Amino acid sequence: MTDPELRVSKIEDGTVIDHISGGQALNVLAILGIDGSGGVAVSVGINVPSDRLGGKDIVKVEGRELSQNEVDVLSLIAPAATINIIRDFEVAEKHRVSRPGEVTGVLSCPNANCITTEAEPIDSHFEVLGEGVRCRYCDTIIRESIADHISVA
DSSP states (O other), X not given: OOOTTOOSOOXXXXXXXXXXXXXXXXXXXXXXXXXXXXXXXXXEEEEEEETTTEEEEEEEEETOOXXXXXXXXXXXXXXXXXXXXXXXXXXXXXXXXXXXXXXXXXXXXXXTTXXXXXXXXXXXXXXXXXXXXXXXTTOOEEOSOGGGGBOOO
């Protein structure tokens, strides 16, 4: 290897999610609906040394570019992440995630009495706050462990 920092080989086409907060890579895979059964080649680096973050996670997904909805949810658990779109082994696009003002249908409300739970056909809708999210329907605020409330598949 010519680059002593290269721990995983380059991908031909797909997405590299870099600068994920240490320990969040498995939550990123959950957001993307990747459980190892779909035949998608994925490389994961957990707690990789980083000058900027101290330790970071990296996820490389071959043959797939992320939807805006996936990026929006990703930004809630990895606000410093960068998205690199790879085409023909080169970075074709690179951008940082930005937190949306709201997310719909991707988080489950922890309030058992919320209208979005159980049998009601209503998607969850959360306003994104400085630190956390607030349910539009019942005003429940989730400040910690947002990843535990991800309901996308």
